[in-house]
Amino acid sequence: xxxxxxxxxxxxxxxxxxxxxxxxxxxxxxxxxxxxxxxxxxxxxxxxxxxxxxxxxxxxxxxxxxxxxxxxxxxxxxxxxxxxxxxxxxxxxxxxxxxxxxxxxxxxxxxxxxxxxxxxxxxxxxxxxxxxxxxxxxxxxxxxxxxxxxxxxxxxxxxxxxxxxxxxxxxxxxxxxxxxxxxxxxxxxxxxxxxxxxxxxxxxxxxxxxxxxxxxxxxxxxxxxxxxxxxxxxxxxxxxxxxxxxxxxxxxxxxxxxxxxxxxxxxxxxxxxxxxxxxxxxxxxxxxxxxxxxxxxxxxxxxxxxxxxxxxxxxxxxxxxxxxxxxxxxxxxxxxxxxxxxxxxxxxxxxxxxxxxxxxxxxxxxxxxxxxxxxxxxxxxxxxxxxxxxx
Amino acid sequence: xxxxxxxxxxxxxxxxxxxxxxxxxxxxxxxxxxxxxxxxxxxxxxxxxxxxxxxxxxxxxxxxxxxxxxxxxxxxxxxxxxxxxxxxxxxxxxxxxxxxxxxxxxxxxxxxxxxxxxxxxxxxxxxxxxxxxxxxxxxxxxxxxxxxxxxxxxxxxxxxxxxxxxxxxxxxxxxxxxxxxxxxxxxxxxxxxxxxxxxxxxxxxxxxxxxxxxxxxxxxxxxxxxxxxxxxxxxxxxxxxxxxxxxxxxxxxxxxxxxxxxxxxxxxxxxxxxxxxx
Numbered sequence: 001x002x003x004x005x006x007x008x009x010x011x012x013x014x015x016x017x018x019x020x021x022x023x024x025x026x027x028x029x030x031x032x033x034x035x036x037x038x039x040x041x042x043x044x045x046x047x048x049x050x051x052x053x054x055x056x057x058x059x060x061x062x063x064x065x066x067x068x069x070x071x072x073x074x075x076x077x078x079x080x081x082x083x084x085x086x087x088x089x090x091x092x093x094x095x096x097x098x099x100x101x102x103x104x105x106x107x108x109x110x111x112x113x114x115x116x117x118x119x120x121x122x123x124x125x126x127x128x129x130x131x132x133x134x135x136x137x138x139x140x141x142x143x144x145x146x147x148x149x150x151x152x153x154x155x156x157x158x159x160x161x162x163x164x165x166x167x168x169x170x171x172x173x174x175x176x177x178x179x180x181x182x183x184x185x186x187x188x189x190x191x192x193x194x195x196x197x198x199x200x201x202x203x204x205x206x207x208x209x210x211x212x213x214x215x216x217x218x219x220x221x222x223x224x225x226x227x228x229x230x231x232x233x234x235x236x237x238x239x240x241x242x243x244x245x246x247x248x249x250x251x252x253x254x255x256x257x258x259x260x261x262x263x264x265x266x267x268x269x270x271x272x273x274x275x276x277x278x279x280x281x282x283x284x285x286x287x288x289x290x291x292x293x294x295x296x297x298x299x300x301x302x303x304x305x306x307x308x309x310x311x312x313x314x315x316x317x318x319x320x321x322x323x324x325x326x327x328x329x330x331x332x333x334x335x336x337x338x339x340x341x342x343x344x345x346x347x348x349x350x351x352x353x354x355x356x357x358x359x360x361x362x363x364x365x366x367x368x369x370x371x372x373x374x375x376x377x378x379x380x381x382x383x384x385x386x387x388x389x390x391x
Numbered sequence: 392x393x394x395x396x397x398x399x400x401x402x403x404x405x406x407x408x409x410x411x412x413x414x415x416x417x418x419x420x421x422x423x424x425x426x427x428x429x430x431x432x433x434x435x436x437x438x439x440x441x442x443x444x445x446x447x448x449x450x451x452x453x454x455x456x457x458x459x460x461x462x463x464x465x466x467x468x469x470x471x472x473x474x475x476x477x478x479x480x481x482x483x484x485x486x487x488x489x490x491x492x493x494x495x496x497x498x499x500x501x502x503x504x505x506x507x508x509x510x511x512x513x514x515x516x517x518x519x520x521x522x523x524x525x526x527x528x529x530x531x532x533x534x535x536x537x538x539x540x541x542x543x544x545x546x547x548x549x550x551x552x553x554x555x556x557x558x559x560x561x562x563x564x565x566x567x568x569x570x571x572x573x574x575x576x577x578x579x580x581x582x583x584x585x586x587x588x589x590x591x592x593x594x595x596x597x598x599x600x601x602x603x604x605x606x607x608x609x610x611x612x613x614x615x616x617x618x619x620x621x622x623x624x625x626x627x628x629x630x631x632x633x634x635x636x637x638x639x640x641x642x643x644x645x646x647x648x649x650x651x652x653x654x655x656x657x658x659x660x661x662x663x664x665x666x667x668x669x
């Protein structure tokens with residue numbers, strides 16, 4: 001069983017705090033992604049799990065075993081690095097065989113020349129060779145075994161790095177931004193291959209990335225990190241639709257979520273951008289709030305008024321199936337972006353006045369300190385007066 | 392379509408400067424070679440010519456090889472240089488790795504000491520080393536020629552700088568693959584730093600092959616003398632104006648280095664510049 005549990009891990013480099021009491025538990029066979037902008041501490045956390053960095057406080061357990069004082073070799077984890085970290089002077093076969101040779105052969109058996117003549121070496125070497133070539137074939141790099149990493153393309157090197165990690169069947173697979181050195185097309189392809197690999201191996205994957213598309217498509221759960229803190233751990237769709245913190249809402253989603261300044265009023269109403277929306281806010285009347293609306297949460301409506309935002313079209317971007325409409329709202333300092341289905345939206349031109357309806361259940365409210373304000377469960381959603389146009 | 396090739400005036404000047412400085416450096420060698428071919432009469436003759444009127448090469452080289460144990464000197468040079476180089480790499484690679492990739496208390500202080508060691512000329516240490524050699528009773532042995540050079544601050548510095556350019560991820564990958572630190576040095580770092588190792592080897596061999604100062608102090612017996620000291624001894628014994636055989640001996644001593652350099656030239660240049668770019 002390869003569960004991983006991380007208990008109040010902290011880490012600092014001199015005066016800089018890199019990780020602040022991070023706790024997290026990862027189930028056997030789960031695909032967990034650590035997502036966050038660069039410098040948030042996600043790579044450091046991964047290296048602490050691998051045993052490559054020493055943490056200042058807390059503890060890491062793999063399975064039921066506390067591994068804080070175990071060397072990386074003894075933790076039964078394998079890692080794929082962003083830079084691949086292949087050994088340039090060894091062939092692909094040599095790169096992939098090294099972890100097996102280090103584990104199965106004794107020190108004297110690994111000696112050049114002399115080692116080959118010792119009893120058992122040939123047999124063990126032959127087994128290793130078979131396993132390496134089987135793994136290489138599974139990854140589609142069987143024909144490259146005799147080459148050096150310098151003669152390979154980025155995607156091929158990537159596969160060799162995965163193969164070197166995979167060949168010794170670790171309990172846990174760690175990946176540190178493995179796709180960020182690839183071009184966009186290859187990245188999408190390798191993303192699917194990693195997903196497939198996880199399904200095939202069925203072992204625990206911990207994957208570090210700053211790319212939300214990778215996090216959303218690959219993971220069973222996403223752990224969002226910012227400034228050394230773990231903000232939320234949840235399945236991807238929940239991270240997107242129901243974030244705990246304003247920073248998460250702003251980090252996830254493309255185009256970015258629209259954040260509008262709003263003020264709470266009585267009776268389940270909120271004032272925003274010259275209009276009033278019927279939203280139950282768990283805040284005292286008069287509290288300044290931030291109101292987040294995803295670009296796709298808008299619908300075109302015929303009329304303005306309560307429950308709809310009205311503004312002048314500044315820019316229209318055609319994306320094929322969708323339109324991104326940039327709208328100037330009165331009193332807002334940056335334009336609002338709405339994503340509308342191209343076929344349901346009539347021709348929209350810059351300068352035109354547009355009314356956008358908002359479904360209250362798609363609105364995310366945040367307190368001034370960034371905390372999410374969830375609607376009270378007991379509150380009955382008030383009837384809205386939306387005259388829907390389109391979807 | 393052939394583009395006309397314009398030679399820029401500054402290029403001419405540049406090449407003139409390079410050629411003249413190159414000539415200045417080459418002249419003594421050419422002169423040595425020329426003298427080694429001439430009979431005694433012509434060496435101090437008034438007329439100047441590069442090639443001898445009477446070829447005397449066979450006689451000069453024969454005397455260089457027979458009247459002093461020149462081959463013995465060269466074998467000594469080979470033994471001493473090889474031992475120094477092997478021990479230097481054995482010490483400098485792990486030390487450079489520790490300074491480049493491991494985190495431990497006092498690392499910066501130790502590196503500062505290495506830099507100070509780099510600044511000290513070896514001659515400053517000759518008296519303490521001589522006394523130490525006397526105490527250990529190793530004067531007038533191969534050990535006396537080898538030990539003072541085993542720890543090379545230059546080598547540690549060079550290896551550390553080169554290892555620093557190798558990404559940490561490679562070291563991390565090796566640790567995860569199960570390599571102990573010492574294997575990381577020999578199986579991963581040193582092969583990756585091969586250009587630096589070769590450049591260092593050339594520096595080391597050239598300077599110890601040509602070293603005269605320390606062997607002069609440390610060694611008395613002719614059986615242990617490295618080539619330059621041997622040539623000195625040769626001159627003292629033969630004395631007089633007999634420069635032909637002396638120059639022939641000098642030519643023979645330089646020859647292995649020249650051949651080694653020509654063979655390793657590609658590596659040498661790569662080793663000097665390779666670390667800077669990548």
